[in-house]
Each structure stands twice: as C-alpha cells, then as structure tokens.
Amino acid sequence: MRYENYETLKITRNGKILTVAFNRPELRNATNPRMHQELLRVWPEIGQDPETHVVILTGEGKAFSAGGDIAQMKRNLDDRQRWNESMHEAKRILFNMLDCDRPVIGRINGAAVGLGSTVALMCDITIATETAKICDPHVKVGLTAGDGGSVLWPMLAGHARTRLLLLTGETITGRQAADIGLITEAVPADKLDARVNEIAEKIANGATTAIRTTKRALVMSVRAQLEAQMDGHLGLETMSYLSDDHRIAVEAFVDGATPVFTGR
Incomplete structure (x- = not known):
C-alpha cells in the first residue's frame, strides 16, 4: 500500500506499524472538507493493507x-x-x-478538541500527555455535541x-481524562513516544x-450505541446549526469577541 494523494494526513511506516498524523500544524490540525474526505478513505485502505x-x-x-476550522464554519454558515x-x-x-480491524493507538500530543476529541476517543487505546487539553466545546459555538461526543463521553467516563x-x-487535561476513565493513560510529554511505541x-x-477478532468483539457495543443514536444526534446538531446562537458564536469567535446569546 502506497497511500498516495494525501495532503492533510501524513502517513509513514515503521515495519508493521503505520503512523497516520493530522497534517495541518499551522492551524493546530483543524479539520476541513479535504481532511474529512481523507479520513473517510484512509481506514478502508488500512484494512486492505497486509x-x-x-x-x-x-x-x-x-x-x-x-x-472544526472556525473560519471555515463562518464561510459555510449559509x-x-x-x-x-x-x-x-x-x-x-x-x-x-x-470497521478497520487493525488496532488504533491514539497518541495525543496536544489539544484534542471537538471532532478531534471524538476521533481520539474512538481509538482502541488512547495515550495522552498529562498536559494535553481535551474538550468537546460544541455548546460554546452554539452547536449540539452531536457528532459522537454525546455517545462516547458518557460511555467511557459515566453520565x-x-x-x-x-x-x-469545559476543558480537562490528559491527566484528568485518564483519572475519570475517558482515555487509557496519561504520561509526561517526554515519555509519550516510548509508551506508545x-x-x-x-x-x-x-x-x-x-x-483483530478481539477488536471486532470489543467494538460491537460501541457500534450498537452509535447505530442507535448517531442519526438522531446529528439531527439535533443540524437543528442547532440553524439557530441564531450558532451564527452569533461563530462570528464572535472569528472577531475575537465574547458571544452574547439570544436563545434563538
């Protein structure tokens, strides 16, 4: 497998270990449509990689x-x-x-926010630095936490x-996340690579x-929860996307201002 034509993901190999890295460091690896498409493509390709x-x-x-890239959010408001x-x-x-039966280890080297936090929690094993910042701040931009967070967070750390x-x-550290069972472990930054490797x-x-079959067994309950709830949660997030509060939050964030919500 050559993993060609990836721009927002950097893919490297060390023997049987494949590293997939979000590759927009100038924007703290915020997602955009290209990254969405590459994330959709990479997991089936990995599943076919002997x-x-x-x-x-x-x-x-x-x-x-x-x-999410807030500037992109503003451009897409309508x-x-x-x-x-x-x-x-x-x-x-x-x-x-x-669906990918290869175990995935999340190496959380810094901020994991919004969909970034959801993807981090979807990993089979998640190791973070003790000072990593983890949060799902959908409500702060006037949106429902509908893209997986409302399923995964309570499943892992309790309601x-x-x-x-x-x-x-609210933002928590990697250490706090490990203490409540949200992630697997938190380690000092200088120990992250050694532990992950x-x-x-x-x-x-x-x-x-x-x-591989143990991974398939372990994710069955996660799949059942997501299949039962995901469409409903995304529908609620779409409802919030249409609200005035979402527009207010995005415009305030881009302008460096404090949003004043109206409840509409």
Whole structure:
C-alpha cells in the first residue's frame, strides 16, 4: 500500500506499524472538507493493507486536532448542502474506524478538541500527555455535541461527569481524562513516544487473528450505541446549526469577541 494523494494526513511506516498524523500544524490540525474526505478513505485502505498490524494516530506539531476550522464554519454558515455533507462524513469517519480491524493507538500530543476529541476517543487505546487539553466545546459555538461526543463521553467516563463537561464545554487535561476513565493513560510529554511505541510493538508482534477478532468483539457495543443514536444526534446538531446562537458564536469567535446569546 502506497497511500498516495494525501495532503492533510501524513502517513509513514515503521515495519508493521503505520503512523497516520493530522497534517495541518499551522492551524493546530483543524479539520476541513479535504481532511474529512481523507479520513473517510484512509481506514478502508488500512484494512486492505497486509503490511499494517497496528496504527498510531496522532497530530503533526503541537496539537492532535483542534476540531472544526472556525473560519471555515463562518464561510459555510449559509451553505446547508455543505453542512449536510459534513454530517454524513462525520458519521462515516467513526464507522470506518470501527470497521478497520487493525488496532488504533491514539497518541495525543496536544489539544484534542471537538471532532478531534471524538476521533481520539474512538481509538482502541488512547495515550495522552498529562498536559494535553481535551474538550468537546460544541455548546460554546452554539452547536449540539452531536457528532459522537454525546455517545462516547458518557460511555467511557459515566453520565454524571460528562454531563458537566459537555453542557459547559469545559476543558480537562490528559491527566484528568485518564483519572475519570475517558482515555487509557496519561504520561509526561517526554515519555509519550516510548509508551506508545511499547504498546504498538507488543500488538504488532502479537497473534494477528486473535488481536483483530478481539477488536471486532470489543467494538460491537460501541457500534450498537452509535447505530442507535448517531442519526438522531446529528439531527439535533443540524437543528442547532440553524439557530441564531450558532451564527452569533461563530462570528464572535472569528472577531475575537465574547458571544452574547439570544436563545434563538
């Protein structure tokens, strides 16, 4: 597998270990339509790659992924066709990750925000630096946390904690995320690569069929939850996209101002 024509993802190989890195470091690896399309494509390709036994998913530069590109959001405020496409893409990205039977290790080297946090939590094993910033701030831009966060966060860390985090859009550190069970582990920044590589090597050299089928078994409950709820959650997010509060939030964010919400 040559993994050609990728621009927003940087793909490298070390033996049986494939590293996929978000590659828009100048924008803290914020997503855009091109990245959505490449994330849709990469997981089926990995699933057909006989050389890859484990994947490390990370970000170039100082962030994992800062989530949605707010400037792009402003340009698309009235482009409902693009919004509907993005909702379909967000759903398919998560399901394509589930369909890929290669274990995925999230290497969270910095901010994992919005869809970035959702993708981080979709990894089979998630290792973050202790100071990494993790949040799903949909409500801060006037949107429903509908692209997977409202399913994954309570499933991993429980409803009581994640109600607070998702209803406020509060940021937590990698250490706090590990302490509440949202991610697998948090380590000092200078230990991140060693720990991720240790786990990757162990999986890469393990019993291939047993590992892949165990992943398939483990994701069945996640798939069931997403299949039952995802369309409804994306519908609620679309409702919030049409609100005045979303427009107010995006315009304020781009202008460096504090949004004054109207409730409409």
